[in-house]
Amino acid sequence: MEEAFVGGGEHPACGICPSRRFPLGEFDAFERPSGECPFDPSDGHRYTAAGVPACVHPEKVGLPPGRCKTEGVPLTAELALPDRAGDLDAYLYDVMHSAAPGVLELLIEQATLWSSQ
Numbered sequence: 089m090e091e092a093f094v095g096g097g098e099h100p101a102c103g104i105c106p107s108r109r110f111p112l113g114e115f116d117a118f119e120r121p122s123g124e125c126p127f128d129p130s131d132g133h134r135y136t137a138a139g140v141p142a143c144v145h146p147e148k149v150g151l152p153p154g155r156c157k158t159e160g161v162p163l164t165a166e167l168a169l170p171d172r173a174g175d176l177d178a179y180l181y182d183v184m185h186s187a188a189p190g191v192l193e194l195l196i197e198q199a200t201l202w203s204s205q
Contacts (some may be wrong), residue, residue, distance in 0.1 A: 100148045100149075101148050101149045102145060104132050104133050105149065106133065106141030107143055107151075109141070112156070112163065113156045113157060113163070114141070115140065115141040115142060115156070115157055116141070116142050116143070116155045116156060116157050117142075117146035117149075117151045117155075118142055118144050119146070119153045120144055121134070121144040122144070124137075136158060140158050141157075147186075150191055150192075151163070152191070163194070164194065166198065167183065167195060167198045167202065169202065184196075
C-alpha cells in the first residue's frame, strides 16, 4: 500500500483530510466544502456521490483544486509571477514552501523554463 500523501502531526491539513490517508491522486480536491462532497457522519470524512474521498481545503496541503481521482485529471499548477521583479523572491519562496511534492516539481519546471527565456 502506498503511503499517505501528507504525514506527520505538524502539517496544516485537517485531521480528517484524505491526504492523511491516501496517496496523491487517490482523492479529489474541492475548492471548499460543498454539497458535492458532503460530510459522512458514519466515519467523519467527506466523499463524492461516487464514494471518492474529498479534500475541501486544498491550499492547506499545497494542491490546486481538481478531480484527480474522479475524472483522472492530472495534477497541474501554474506560476502567477508578480509584475515587479523585486517581488519575485518572496513570491517564489512562498509558492515553493507551500506546494505539495508533486506540484513542486511542476512549479520548478515552469520556473526553470521562465528563467531561461
